[in-house]
Amino acid sequence: MYRVMIIDDETSARKLLHASIDWEGLGLEFVGEAASGIEAINIIDDLRPDIVFVDIFMPFMNGIEFTKVATQRYPNLVIIVLTGFDDFEYARQCVCLPVVEYMLKPIVRKDVQDVLIRVKDILKKRNIHGQDRMGDPEINPTAIDQIVAYIKENYTDSEINLASVAQQFGFNSSYLSRKFKQETGQSFVDFLLKCRMDRAIILAQSGKKMFEAANEVGIPDPNYFGRCFKKYTGMSFSEYKG
Numbered sequence: 001m002y003r004v005m006i007i008d009d010e011t012s013a014r015k016l017l018h019a020s021i022d023w024e025g026l027g028l029e030f031v032g033e034a035a036s037g038i039e040a041i042n043i044i045d046d047l048r049p050d051i052v053f054v055d056i057f058m059p060f061m062n063g064i065e066f067t068k069v070a071t072q073r074y075p076n077l078v079i080i081v082l083t084g085f086d087d088f089e090y091a092r093q094c095v096c097l098p099v100v101e102y103m104l105k106p107i108v109r110k111d112v113q114d115v116l117i118r119v120k121d122i123l124k125k126r127n128i129h130g131q132d133r134m135g136d137p138e139i140n141p142t143a144i145d146q147i148v149a150y151i152k153e154n155y156t157d158s159e160i161n162l163a164s165v166a167q168q169f170g171f172n173s174s175y176l177s178r179k180f181k182q183e184t185g186q187s188f189v190d191f192l193l194k195c196r197m198d199r200a201i202i203l204a205q206s207g208k209k210m211f212e213a214a215n216e217v218g219i220p221d222p223n224y225f226g227r228c229f230k231k232y233t234g235m236s237f238s239e240y241k242g
Contacts, residue, residue: 001027001028001029002027002028002029002050002051002120002123002128003028003029003031003047003048003049003050003051004023004028004029004030004031004049004050004051004052004053004116005030005031005032005033005034005040005044005047005049005051005052005053006018006030006032006033006034006052006053007033007034007035007036007037007039007040007052007053007054007055007058007063007066008033008035008053008054008055008058008082009035009036009055009057009058009059010055011035013055013082013105014033014035016107017053017107017112018030018033020107020109020112021109021112021113021116026113026116026117026120027120028051028116028120031047031048031049032047032049034224035058035221035223035224036058036059036060036061036221036223036224037054037058037060037061037062037063037065037066037069038060038061038158038219038220038221038224039221039224040052040054040061040066040070041061041066041069041070041158041159041161042161042189042219042224043189044070044074044161044163045161045162045163045173045177045188045189046187046189049077050076050077050078050123050128051077051078051079051080051116051119051123052070052077052078052079052080053080053082053103054066054067054079054080054081054082055082055083056081056082056083056084057083057084059221060220060221061221063081063082063083067079067081069159073161073163073164073167074163076126076128078100078119078122078123079100080100080101080102080103080115080119081101081102081103082103082105082107083102083103083104083105084104084105100118100119100122101115101118101119103115139171139175139176139179141183143169143171144179144180144183144184146169147165147169147176147180148184148191150165150168150169151165151191151192151195152195155192155195155196155199155217155218156196156199156216156217156218157218158218158219158220160192160218161189161192162176162177162188162189165188176188193228193232194232196217196218196219196228197217197228197229197232197233199216199217200213200214200217200225200229200237201233201240203216203217204229204237204240204241205240205241207241210222210225210226210237210238213225213237214226225237
């Protein structure tokens with residue numbers, strides 16, 4: 001069953017698209033959503049979507065920027081760009097990128113269903129789920145130590161995630177994910193978040209403003225940063241700051 005993710009800064013647009021489609025009836029699984037490209041880059045390794053709907057205009061990282069990053073790291077990801085009529089020519093900047101479909105807002109249920117049926121045929125031909133290869137180089141504990149050190153040195157980079165690190169070290173991302181948790185006892189995503197939030201706590205205690213702290217720890221989307229901070233500490237940034 002292919003996995004679907006929605007990226008749109010408008011909550012109502014995400015909810016409408018989610019609610020209007022019978023995902024299971026189409027043989028699909030809706031796995032999650034994000035309110036910005038930055039948030040999507042941070043959670044995409046956990047959600048592992050095969051298909052992504054992405055709005056063209058979003059704060060902090062727009063749909064074009066997300067598409068550039070995502071298609072470089074996830075070459076088999078199918079991206080469907082959502083755009084308003086007035087923004088359509090702007091969306092055409094994606095023409096040089098492997099975007100599969102463009103859809104005009106407001107969305108029409110039947111159009112979305114037709115697009116998803118076409119996309120499923122593309123995925124079947126690509127055989128995406130055959131990505132894990134037995135020939136991947138073995139990841140030994142020393143390599144994991146090097147990766148841990150790399151994360152500690154580079155967690156402030158907003159574009160760092162499992163795929164980028166796997167690419168940096170020459171490993172398959174799914175294999176690295178398994179080995180990282182096996183060797184460290186925590187997932188790659190959780191470890192990266194811990195590095196960022198531990199630093200964010202120090203910044204809060206030093207009196208930094210939230211948007212400054214967010215930028216300094218590699219999560220320049222303050223809304224997503226705020227959610228991460230509260231989930232990690234149990235308190236909002238302003239409450240923690242006192």
